[in-house]
Every structure is written in C-alpha cells, then in structure tokens.
Amino acid sequence: MSEEKPLTRRWLLLAVGAAFNGIVGVALAVPVVGYLLSPIRKKSAYSQWISLGSLSQFPEGQTRLADFVNPFKKPQDGETAKTPCWVRRLSADKFQVFAINCAHLGCPVRWFPQSELFMCPCHGGVYYANGDRASGPPERGLFTYDYKLVSGELHINAGQMPTLADQAKLVTIDGKGKSPCLG
Amino acid sequence: MSRIKRLYNWFEMRLQLEGPVKDAALHPVPRNTASWWYVFGSAATTLLMLQIVTGILLGLVYVASGSEAWKTLDELNHQLYLGWFLRAMHGWGSNFMVAVVLVHMAQVFTFGAYKFPRELTWILGVFMLLMTLGMAFTGQVLRFDQDAYWGLGIGASIMSRVPVIGGALVDLLLGGPIIGGATLSRFFALHVFVIPGTLLLFTAVHIWMVLKLGINDWPMPGRVVRRNTYLQEYHELSHKDGVPFVPDALWKDLFFSAAILAAVAVCAFVFGPYGPGGQPDPTIIQTAPKPDFFFLWLYAVLSYLPPSLETPFVLIAPVIGICILLALPLVAGEGEKSWHRRPVAILVLVTVAVSWGIFTHLATFTPWSPIMDAWSGDPVPPKLIHDASPLVRQGAVVFQAKQCRNCHAVGGSGGMRGPALDTVAVRLTEDQLIRQVLQGGGNMPAYGKNLSPPEVTALVRFLETLKPDGQPPAIDATHQEQKAQNAAPQQ
Numbered sequence: 083m084s085e086e087k088p089l090t091r092r093w094l095l096l097a098v099g100a101a102f103n104g105i106v107g108v109a110l111a112v113p114v115v116g117y118l119l120s121p122i123r124k125k126s127a128y129s130q131w132i133s134l135g136s137l138s139q140f141p142e143g144q145t146r147l148a149d150f151v152n153p154f155k156k157p158q159d160g161e162t163a164k165t166p167c168w169v170r171r172l173s174a175d176k177f178q179v180f181a182i183n184c185a186h187l188g189c190p191v192r193w194f195p196q197s198e199l200f201m202c203p204c205h206g207g208v209y210y211a212n213g214d215r216a217s218g219p220p221e222r223g224l225f226t227y228d229y230k231l232v233s234g235e236l237h238i239n240a241g242q243m244p245t246l247a248d249q250a251k252l253v254t255i256d257g258k259g260k261s262p263c264l265g
Numbered sequence: 266m267s268r269i270k271r272l273y274n275w276f277e278m279r280l281q282l283e284g285p286v287k288d289a290a291l292h293p294v295p296r297n298t299a300s301w302w303y304v305f306g307s308a309a310t311t312l313l314m315l316q317i318v319t320g321i322l323l324g325l326v327y328v329a330s331g332s333e334a335w336k337t338l339d340e341l342n343h344q345l346y347l348g349w350f351l352r353a354m355h356g357w358g359s360n361f362m363v364a365v366v367l368v369h370m371a372q373v374f375t376f377g378a379y380k381f382p383r384e385l386t387w388i389l390g391v392f393m394l395l396m397t398l399g400m401a402f403t404g405q406v407l408r409f410d411q412d413a414y415w416g417l418g419i420g421a422s423i424m425s426r427v428p429v430i431g432g433a434l435v436d437l438l439l440g441g442p443i444i445g446g447a448t449l450s451r452f453f454a455l456h457v458f459v460i461p462g463t464l465l466l467f468t469a470v471h472i473w474m475v476l477k478l479g480i481n482d483w484p485m486p487g488r489v490v491r492r493n494t495y496l497q498e499y500h501e502l503s504h505k506d507g508v509p510f511v512p513d514a515l516w517k518d519l520f521f522s523a524a525i526l527a528a529v530a531v532c533a534f535v536f537g538p539y540g541p542g543g544q545p546d547p548t549i550i551q552t553a554p555k556p557d558f559f560f561l562w563l564y565a566v567l568s569y570l571p572p573s574l575e576t577p578f579v580l581i582a583p584v585i586g587i588c589i590l591l592a593l594p595l596v597a598g599e600g601e602k603s604w605h606r607r608p609v610a611i612l613v614l615v616t617v618a619v620s621w622g623i624f625t626h627l628a629t630f631t632p633w634s635p636i637m638d639a640w641s642g643d644p645v646p647p648k649l650i651h652d653a654s655p656l657v658r659q660g661a662v663v664f665q666a667k668q669c670r671n672c673h674a675v676g677g678s679g680g681m682r683g684p685a686l687d688t689v690a691v692r693l694t695e696d697q698l699i700r701q702v703l704q705g706g707g708n709m710p711a712y713g714k715n716l717s718p719p720e721v722t723a724l725v726r727f728l729e730t731l732k733p734d735g736q737p738p739a740i741d742a743t744h745q746e747q748k749a750q751n752a753a754p755q756q
Contacts (some may be wrong), residue, residue: 116331119439119598121447122433149548160332162414165443182550187567188418190550192637197667198715203553204419205568206633206672206682208710216710221572242419242442245425245433258531 107112107200128154128242133235134169140177145170145193145211148179153241165243167203167227168193168200169236179237180213181225181244200224210214222246289476290515293507295499297483299514302376303365303481304521305369306475307697311522312362315529316400319355327407329453331446331545334409353533359401361529363559366397378481382489384594389467390407391590392571398559401672403456405557409449410541415554417444426576444547479503480514484602487511491599517682542702553634561628562621568633632681635671646676653730660727663720667712683709690732694739698725 087093093250130153140146148214155163168180168191179251180200182190189204199216214223225244230237242248266274321445326345328337343350370390373379379387406413421444424434440447482488482502502664508514539557552679569579604611615686635642645661653661664670672682693701702721704709716724732738 102431109607119437122436123442124433147548147550152445153442154442156446156452158332159443160330160335160446161544161548162445164546164548166548166550172393179411182547183418183422183451186422188422189415189554190552192550194640194671196640196670198713199668199710201637201668201671202634203637204415205636206635208635210714211709217708218549219568219572219575219706221575243421243435243439243444245422245431245435247425247435249426254729 088246095177121149125248129239130154131232131237131239132243133232133237134167135235136180137171137231137234137236140169142171142173147193148236150240165240166190167238167240168224168239170213175231177229178213179229179236180228181227183224183225183244184220185215185246186218186220186225188243192195194260249264270630281489290511292345292476292479292513292616293503293511294480294510295482295502296508297506298480299517300483300522301517302372303480304512304518305365305372307518308522308525309362309365309369310472311526312358312365313464313468314356314525315358316362317465319351319358320461321458322351323355323458329407329449331409331449334449335541335544336405338408338410342538342541349538350533353536354529354539356539357529357532358556359404360532363397363401365525366394370394371614371618373481373516375604376481377484377490377607379594379597380476380600380602381492381495381594381598383474383481384598385722386471387594389471389474389615390754393464393467393471395587396556400456400459400464401557403452406449406452407456407543408539409545409550411543411545411549412554412556414539414545414547415552416556416680419554419556423579426579460641467647469644474556480510484604486601486603486605488603489599489601532691542546551637553629553637555631556744558625562624564631565624565633567629584688591723623683630681634680635682636680637671637692639670640665640668642676643670649676649730650727654726657727657730660723660725663716663724664727666716667720667724669724686728686731688732690729690738691736692739693743694729694741695725695729696741697739698728 084103098167130206132153134148134150139148146169147166149166152163152165153264166182168182170178174179180191183265184191184202184204184207186202186207187207189202191200191202191207191209198211200211200213202218203219204206204218207220208216209220209224212223213226215221227238227240227242231234303525323341326348328334338352340353342347355595373387373390397522406417417439423440424438425431427434436442438448439445440451455644479499482499488498543552555561567575569577601607645665650658650661662725664675670679672680674681674685675687689698699721701707701709702716703711703713712721729738
C-alpha cells in the first residue's frame with residue numbers, strides 16, 4: 083500500500099454509504115437463498131399414499147404396468163405428472179411395487195413376462211422378477227414403493243422420483259464372478 | 266460536407282467511439298498470425314450471435330411449461346412460416362458452436378497460446394467451454410420430449426450419487442419431487458438468462474484480453490516464452506514485422522464466419538430441426554433415451570465403467586479434468602510453444618481426440634444396450650433351422666421367446682450386449698452351455714428359475730448347431746480322456 087491518505091469527511095461518507103449498501107444487500111439477499119433452496123425437502127414431505135386402483139387389475143402371479151398421478155402435481159407439469167410403476171402380485175395380499183426407474187441411471191425398465199426379466203434399454207441393466215439385480219451396471223435391485231391394501235385398492239407411498247440418494251443404501255453385489263468361457 | 270458526414274459527426278461528437286474502434290481495428294499483429302488457423306475464435310463468436318438471434322426468434326413462440334412446451338415446438342415445426350427452419354438453425358448452430366469451440370481450443374492448445382501472458386484468457390476460455398456445453402445440455406432439455414425427460418432422469422441419478430448432499434442436489438436440479446414443469450422452468454431460466462448472460466460477459470472480457478495482449482504469435486521452435494522478456498519480444502514482432510489487424514487478418518475471419526453460417530443454414534435446410542421426439546409422457550416407456558451428439562461419449566463411458574468405479578469416476582473425473590485445464594497455463598506458463606518441441610502435449614491432445622471419437626462412434630450404435638424388440642422383430646435366419654430336427658427348432662423358439670436375442674446376435678441381427686452366438690458351439694461344450702444358461706454370469710442373467718428342463722435341453726440343442734460349416738464343436742478335453750481310458754481296457 084502506498085502512503086496513507088488522510089481520512090476526509092467525504093471518504094468517510096463514501097465508506098458509510100458503501101457499508102449501508104452492503105447491509106441492505108445482505109438483508110435482501112439472505113432470504114433469497116431460502117427461496118432458491120426451497121425445493122429441498124425431506125423425503126416424507128415429498129411422499130403420500132396414492133391409490134393405484136382396484137386390486138382386480140393385478141392378477142396373481144403376474145407383473146403389470148400401472149401409473150399414478152403425482153400427488154404434488156401442478157398445472158404446468160402436464161403429462162409429466164404421471165408416473166408409471168410395475169406391480170407384481172405374489173398372492174392375494176402380497177405385492178411388490180417397483181419404480182420404473184433403473185437403479186443405474188433412471189431409465190425406464192421394461193418387463194418381459196416370457197423370460198421374467200426387467201431390462202433397461204439404456205445401459206443394459208437386467209433385474210429378476212423379484213427386482214433383484216441380474217446383470218449389467220446397476221449396483222442394486224430395483225427401487226420399491228411401500229404398499230398397503232385399503233378397501234380393495236392397492237395404495238403406494240410415492241411422490242418423489244426414486245434415486246440412490248433417497249432410497250436404501252448401496253448393497254454390495256455378491257458372486258459377480260466372470261464365466262471363464264466368455265472372456 | 267455531405268449530409269451523411271454531418272450525421273456521422275453528430276453521433277461521433279456524442280459517442281466518441283472512433284478513437285477506440287480505430288485503435289482496436291488497426292492494432293498491429295505479427296504478420297504470420299494473419300492465418301487461416303486463427304479464424305475459429307471469431308467463428309465461435311459469430312455462432313454465439315446466431316444462437317442469440319435464433320433463440321430470441323424461437324422465444325417469441327416457445328412456452329416453457331411442461332404441459333405446453335412440446336405443443337409449441339410442434340407448432341413451430343408444422344404451422345408457423347419458417348418455424349421449422351429457425352429451430353433447425355438453432356439446433357445446428359448449437360452443434361457447430363460446440364464443434365468450433367472445441368476446434369478453437371485444440372488450436373489454441375497446439376499453438377501454446379495459453380502461455381504467458383495469456384493465462385487468464387485460457388482460464389476464461391475453459392469456463393466458456395463449460396458454459397457452451399451447459400447451453401447444449403439445457404437446450405436439449407428445452408426440447409421437452411421423451412429424450413429430454415429421461416435425460417433429466419439420468420442427470421438426477423448422477424446427482425443422487427454425490428455423498429451426503431446428493432438428495433438435496435436432486436431436489437434443486439428438479440425444482441421439486443419429480444421431473445416436471447418446475448424442472449423445465451429452471452432449465453429455461455438457465456438456458457435463456459443465466460448461462461448466456463454470463464457467456465456474453467465472459468466473451469467480452471475474452472476478446473478484450475485478445476485485443477490488449479495481442480493475438481498469439483505463430484510458434485517457432487526455439488522461440489521460448491520467458492516472463493521477463495516475452496512482452497518486449499512480442500512488441501518487436503508485431504511492430505517491426507507486423508500488419509494491421511484490419512484488413513490483413515480480419516478478411517479471413519469474415520470469410521470463415523460467413524462459410525460457417527452458410528454451412529449451418531445448409532445443414533438446417535437439408536437435415537431439418539431436431540425433434541421434438543415423442544411427447545414427454547413418462548407412461549410411454551417404449552423408449553430408449555439417448556443424449557445429443559456431444560454427450561454421446563459420456564453415455565458410452567458410463568456404460569463401460571465397472572459398477573464399482575462408476576460413482577467415483579462420474580463425480581471425481583470431471584473435477585480433475587477441469588482442474589487440469591484451469592491449472593495448465595499456471596503450471597506451463599513458460600517454455601516452448603511450438604508443437605515440434607511439445608510431443609507430450611500433442612500426444613495428449615491426439616489421445617483425447619481419438620478416445621472421444623471412439624466413444625462417440627460406439628454410442629451411435631450402443632453395443633451395450635439390449636435391443637428391446639429383437640426377440641419379436643428379428644426372426645431366426647431360416648438357413649439355421651432349415652434341416653434341423655424338431656427339438657432344435659423348438660430350441661430356436663425358446664431362444665426367441667425368452668428374449669435371448671435382445672442381447673445376442675445371430676446372423677448379424679440382434680443385440681450386442683452379449684457375444685454373438687453364430688459360433689458358440691465352437692467355443693462352449695454342451696455342459697458349459699447348460700451351465701451358462703442356468704447360472705448366467707459374465708454379465709448374463711441366470712435363467713435357471715425361468716426355463717423348464719425340456720426347454721433347456723431344446724435351447725442347448727439349438728445352440729450346439731451354431732457353428733461354421735466344417736469346424737468341429739467344442740469338446741471337453743478331460744471328458745475325452747476319461748472316455749478313452751474307460752474304453753481302453755475293453756480292447
């Protein structure tokens with residue numbers, strides 16, 4: 083720094099003026115940070131029990147595609163408010179409801195009843211009928227929704243796009259040994 | 266004095282722009298920098314202007330709402346005069362801009378232009394590259410179709426892998442619990458206000474520095490950059506053997522910019538606009554989302570990484586890559602500029618370019634993705650089962666019906682996720698085939714629970730016929746030995 087300038091009244095006023103701007107700016111900006119962060123909510127705030135419809139749509143022993151309208155739907159969501167999911171009915175009151183999103187990168191998995199596999203078109207993740215990982219890049223099985231049966235209807239607890247962050251922790255994959263014959 | 270001259274003077278007296286503009290236009294540049302190699306930066310700027318103009322024109326019609334966006338794109342494509350062409354110009358302009366920016370960067374790197382005193386110009390340029398890619402990605406989202414929807418899903422899934430704050434980042438990215446109207450709105454704000462505003466500001470500073478520091482001199486082997494002598498050397502170069510920027514260098518920039526604009530227009534006219542693809546209705550799951558051209562390489566990398574490496578790679582590699590780019594001029598700010606004396610730098614550039622090309626090429630035919638309708642769409646070639654026994658034919662039916670074909674090609678069609686099976690009988694014995702089918706492994710699901718014993722038998726009989734004529738089937742050597750031993754005593 084060069085030689086000190088004498089602190090004149092004008093410089094002092096300038097400094098006070100700058101500080102005044104700073105205080106008003108911070109007072110205005112800090113609440114805006116809250117506005118920007120407002121989409122961040124707990125998982126419970128983003129899920130709700132929703133009906134997938136009558137149980138009779140889901141024959142025992144089969145896996146069927148169902149969809150529901152997001153409970154937090156807004157008018158500007160349009161068609162994207164709809165979410166599909168796979169419903170597997172094991173017995174009269176036992177179900178598994180799988181998210182459509184592959185546990186790898188969220189692409190929509192498809193069910194093949196003939197081979198009883200879910201296949202993902204993006205990177206080739208494959209899952210067994212019970213949602214367990216069969217092969218490919220996913221590190222875990224399909225995401226599932228909690229369900230309950232309410233007066234002849236299947237209800238699931240949903241509302242948020244399932245990702246690795248809001249679902250169970252990563253599971254380590256056992257027995258991923260390579261066949262010696264397939265190089 | 267003519268009327269025009271008087272008008273000019275009236276403005277000039279008030280604006281006083283003549284001095285600075287003349288300074289900028291006539292500043293001397295080293296003679297050999299008036300080269301065709303130096304035209305990419307100005308072409309990128311021209312493309313940025315094109316994107317702004319076409320973007321504004323599209324903005325007159327486009328509605329950034331999850332329920333309306335697709336319809337307005339459709340209206341632009343089919344109902345408004347020249348709407349399709351403006352969308353095509355904007356889409357192809359984006360492709361060209363990313364390409365020209367990358368070529369510009371490669372050229373600047375090859376010519377050592379990031380060295381003293383142009384370090385900050387390079388660092389700013391790295392951020393401009395990131396913003397250009399950001400524009401390409403957010404632009405793909407605004408084309409609110411199936412690919413955009415599921416592309417956002419991929420973005421969210423990548424975000425969710427960040428430790429601790431992953432969930433919060435997903436919420437911020439999506440603007441709510443799901444991919445929807447709120448997501449599109451925030452990508453619109455990014456694409457139309459935040460990124461282009463910053464990009465324009467950065468472009469202005471970038472060009473300001475080029476004017477103030479002078480265009481990079483043509484690298485000569487042996488002309489070493491040193492901090493204490495370079496400025497003096499450059500001054501001599503540009504003033505003793507220099508040419509004025511206008512017109513000696515600028516005419517090439519103008520020609521190239523016009524050629525690039527014409528190329529964009531031709532591509533737009535011939536190939537038309539990008540999409541929109543299917544409506545962004547998540548319940549239509551018969552879709553195989555794919556990113557736009559410049560993110561195909563990432564798509565390929567993500568599918569080739571072993572699962573355990575994926576999260577660290579996706580989260581750490583980009584940070585390291587960007588840090589290396591930013592640190593480059595600070596670490597290598599002095600020394601040789603010529604590519605003749607920088608073999609490592611050139612090798613790195615070539616390696617990156619070739620890898621990028623290979624990954625992009627792979628992603629154009631996605632050998633890692635199952636072909637979801639191969640089992641029903643690609644029949645078994647008739648010649649394979651022409652003279653086959655009923656059991657073998659039944660095996661071919663099982664092969665198709667159980668979707669094996671989605672991952673395994675036969676006769677050149679089918680998925681490439683698993684190996685093609687045209688010669689499988691040469692590689693695997695009957696026992697190995699049965700084991701592979703039942704237990705899976707090597708990236709194949711186990712079919713043990715899904716196939717009945719007769720189905721397995723039929724399938725394996727069919728697979729055993731898959732070998733080229735005249736080649737013996739695979740045999741189990743130990744088995745043969747055993748057989749020979751068992752047979753020996755009887756003789």
